[in-house]
Amino acid sequence: MIISIDSLAEKIRNNIINISTKHKLKLVSVALEPDKATLAYLNSQRNLSKKLNINYEIIKTNSKEELIETIKKLNDNRNVNGIFLSQPLPFDSHEVSIYIDPKKDVEGITPHNLGNLIYGKSIFKPCTADSVVRILNNFTEIDGKRVAVIGRSVIVGMPVSVMLASKENNATVTICHSHTKNIKEITLNSDIIVAAVGHPEFITKDMVRENSIIIDVGINVVNGKIVGDVEKSVRDIAHVTEVPGGVGEITSLILFENLTKTILYK
Numbered sequence: 001m002i003i004s005i006d007s008l009a010e011k012i013r014n015n016i017i018n019i020s021t022k023h024k025l026k027l028v029s030v031a032l033e034p035d036k037a038t039l040a041y042l043n044s045q046r047n048l049s050k051k052l053n054i055n056y057e058i059i060k061t062n063s064k065e066e067l068i069e070t071i072k073k074l075n076d077n078r079n080v081n082g083i084f085l086s087q088p089l090p091f092d093s094h095e096v097s098i099y100i101d102p103k104k105d106v107e108g109i110t111p112h113n114l115g116n117l118i119y120g121k122s123i124f125k126p127c128t129a130d131s132v133v134r135i136l137n138n139f140t141e142i143d144g145k146r147v148a149v150i151g152r153s154v155i156v157g158m159p160v161s162v163m164l165a166s167k168e169n170n171a172t173v174t175i176c177h178s179h180t181k182n183i184k185e186i187t188l189n190s191d192i193i194v195a196a197v198g199h200p201e202f203i204t205k206d207m208v209r210e211n212s213i214i215i216d217v218g219i220n221v222v223n224g225k226i227v228g229d230v231e232k233s234v235r236d237i238a239h240v241t242e243v244p245g246g247v248g249e250i251t252s253l254i255l256f257e258n259l260t261k262t263i264l265y266k
């Protein structure tokens, strides 16, 4: 069974266009020596920006120093509403994300916004984590549910766990990672599973309860095709988001939705 994201996507799209038709908005994506895959992703971002009536620019840099200088200039540029830092980087992204103005941090990745997430007061929530939580809220009641989050990265696993366990959502969360013993026992005891591992077919049918809800965050390339972290057959017994098209589609839209919120801070 597939979890449809269509109504949520349409709602977010309409919210964005409502504001982008009244306000001039610009997103700048900065990348360090982008490879083909990165450029393909940034071009898909450009295509989406056109559909959403948002100005868009890609800036390519050649060194960490140039990347930081570019970010500082963008912080001071009043015509730029938001900054997207293309990842992965060949060093800890914290070394660069600390320079992004939190009010232009539409990805919600700066230490300021991530720290404030714990207080429930961040200006912008990390887009992928927010995508997971909003897909869940659109589909089910989260309050009181047991959730297994597989993955503890700074941009996905950790923030999604904080958000689900917050007083806004009231889930009981178990965070699993590469040192977790017997993940199957944990997933079988969960109503909801968030798979953010980055291993194709990591979640198999024997690991999930019937009628459970599974959010597949994974994006893996296998034989030139994009696949998630959840084996296809899991759909026979549980509700699962699609890859591509599920979390990723909502994540891309939330980035632009966050951009529309920057008008509050100008």
Ligand SMILES: NC(=O)c1ccc[n+]([C@@H]2O[C@H](COP(=O)([O-])OP(=O)(O)OC[C@H]3O[C@@H](n4cnc5c(N)ncnc54)[C@H](OP(=O)(O)O)[C@@H]3O)[C@@H](O)[C@H]2O)c1
Pocket (backbone or CB within 6 Å): 128, 150, 151, 152, 153, 154, 155, 156, 157, 176, 177, 178, 179, 180, 183, 196, 197, 198, 199, 217, 218, 219, 220, 247, 248, 249, 251, 252
């Ligand atoms: N759809 C979207 O919008 C979107 C956005 C971002 C990322 N993604 C995708 O989501 C996936 C995760 O991304 P990420 O940035 O969070 O990746 P990441 O930084 O590589 O983190 C992966 C996490 O999975 C855990 N892990 C790895 N092997 C494991 C195992 N055998 N058992 C249990 N846990 C294991 C790791 O544990 P340790 O901490 O112990 O190493 C780590 O916490 C990737 O496929 C990525 O492409 C999708």
